[in-house]
Amino acid sequence: MSTVIAEAPLDVLADFPAIPAGWAYLDTAATSQKPQAVVDAITRGYGETYATVHRGVYQRSADMTLAYEAARRRVAGFIGAATPDEIVFVRGATEAINLVAECWAAQQLKPGDRIMLSMLEHHSNIVPWQMAAEKSGAAIDVCPLTSDGRIDLDALESLLTERHKLVALAHVSNVLGSVLDASRASELAHRVGAKILIDGCQAVPRLAVDVAAIGCDFYVFSAHKLYGPTGIGVLWGRGDLLSRMPPYQGGGSMIDKVSFERTTYAPPPGRFEAGTPHIVGALGLHAAIDYVEGIGLDRIHVHEAALVRDARERLGALNSVRLLGPEDSAGIVSFVVEGVHPHDVATILDEGQVAIRAGHHCAQPLMAALGVEATARASFGVYNGAADVEALVKGIERVTRIFG
Numbered sequence: 037m038s039t040v041i042a043e044a045p046l047d048v049l050a051d052f053p054a055i056p057a058g059w060a061y062l063d064t065a066a067t068s069q070k071p072q073a074v075v076d077a078i079t080r081g082y083g084e085t086y087a088t089v090h091r092g093v094y095q096r097s098a099d100m101t102l103a104y105e106a107a108r109r110r111v112a113g114f115i116g117a118a119t120p121d122e123i124v125f126v127r128g129a130t131e132a133i134n135l136v137a138e139c140w141a142a143q144q145l146k147p148g149d150r151i152m153l154s155m156l157e158h159h160s161n162i163v164p165w166q167m168a169a170e171k172s173g174a175a176i177d178v179c180p181l182t183s184d185g186r187i188d189l190d191a192l193e194s195l196l197t198e199r200h201k202l203v204a205l206a207h208v209s210n211v212l213g214s215v216l217d218a219s220r221a222s223e224l225a226h227r228v229g230a231k232i233l234i235d236g237c238q239a240v241p242r243l244a245v246d247v248a249a250i251g252c253d254f255y256v257f258s259a260h261k262l263y264g265p266t267g268i269g270v271l272w273g274r275g276d277l278l279s280r281m282p283p284y285q286g287g288g289s290m291i292d293k294v295s296f297e298r299t300t301y302a303p304p305p306g307r308f309e310a311g312t313p314h315i316v317g318a319l320g321l322h323a324a325i326d327y328v329e330g331i332g333l334d335r336i337h338v339h340e341a342a343l344v345r346d347a348r349e350r351l352g353a354l355n356s357v358r359l360l361g362p363e364d365s366a367g368i369v370s371f372v373v374e375g376v377h378p379h380d381v382a383t384i385l386d387e388g389q390v391a392i393r394a395g396h397h398c399a400q401p402l403m404a405a406l407g408v409e410a411t412a413r414a415s416f417g418v419y420n421g422a423a424d425v426e427a428l429v430k431g432i433e434r435v436t437r438i439f440g
């Protein structure tokens with residue numbers, strides 16, 4: 037067992053009674069398992085406290101409205117937003133990016149303008165911008181990576197021009213685990229007058245995030261990777277930007293006044309939350325934030341960094357394994373076993389109760405840049421420990437034996 041891990045054991049497996057003994061769940065980057073506290077919050081939300089929000093004058097609805105808005109305040113505090121009005125509840129990071137692409141980019145961009153992405157982006161931080169570019173006549177540029185798989189900020193600095201109006205980058209890569217210096221990226225974007233959106237999906241479960249300290253304009257994440265429920269996520273936007281953006285969808289709740297002659301819209305965040313929201317999802321997200329902050333993101337980061345170091349060291353010692361991504365990747369280890377398709381790797385590991393992800397991880401341009409079709413990816417969460425790394429390494433040794 038790694039001595040580093042022994043220094044920082046989280047020992048929270050008991051909070052996850054649904055994880056069976058002996059199962060090495062190493063797919064947290066896709067979605068995290070849920071602590072009982074989140075399951076209980078959701079059960080209570082749909083149980084004895086359930087009612088709609090914002091409309092009812094009866095007590096239970098008023099109480100649920102308070103709980104829903106308390107979740108918004110909790111999220112604001114969690115990421116350092118200036119006010120809860122800057123927190124828009126959406127279905128997930130994908131919807132958050134689509135919202136900005138539709139309500140900011142497609143409105144603001146003109147032919148000749150440029151959008152800067154990076155080579156390691158998730159499809160959900162590529163395709164919405166392609167759609168916005170098509171609508172507005174803007175063009176897309178791609179920032180390259182360093183040889184160890186980080187977004188190359190020196191290259192970004194030299195590539196950015198005054199024609200770039202938007203930069204959109206992942207805070208942590210879902211494939212390589214590379215961590216972006218998001219403050220420097222924001223500074224570089226602002227230097228040329230561009231706005232910057234940070235995709236924080238893989239960052240919020242493992243790094244303390246403060247949008248004010250980063251200095252970005254938009255920040256997005258999904259609750260389900262943060263030990264919370266699916267179907268809810270967050271768009272944070274600077275208040276002055278959100279208040280100038282048109283609505284995303286029309287319907288109930290997002291209006292100020294409706295008549296057939298003229299409809300006016302509610303201020304943010306209500307303007308962007310048409311229809312009955314995912315009320316219980318917000319309560320689950322609140323419980324998830326309480327959970328991770330109860331452990332402490334600094335401790336989570338140290339814990340996962342130790343697991344990554346241990347896994348990289350031991351996998352790297354196997355001749356058959358080629359590790360991808362930087363040494364200090366956050367919570368995520370991507371690799372290929374030479375001569376074995378990652379799907380075969382994942383299938384054999386599953387026979388030994390080790391759950392990893394194999395595929396392109398919704399990052400096909402990155403796969404092309406790496407010169408691979410797919411990778412095997414092990415990703416860690418608070419519930420993992422040295423035994424999971426051990427099971428992973430044993431599994432890969434078995435793969436190597438089977439494939440000779």
Ligand code: PMP
Binds near residue numbers: 128129160208237
């Ligand atoms: N960005 C990154 C970096 C991700 O890892 C993911 C999820 N794999 C997404 C965006 C999209 O998140 P969701 O599917 O929850 O909307």
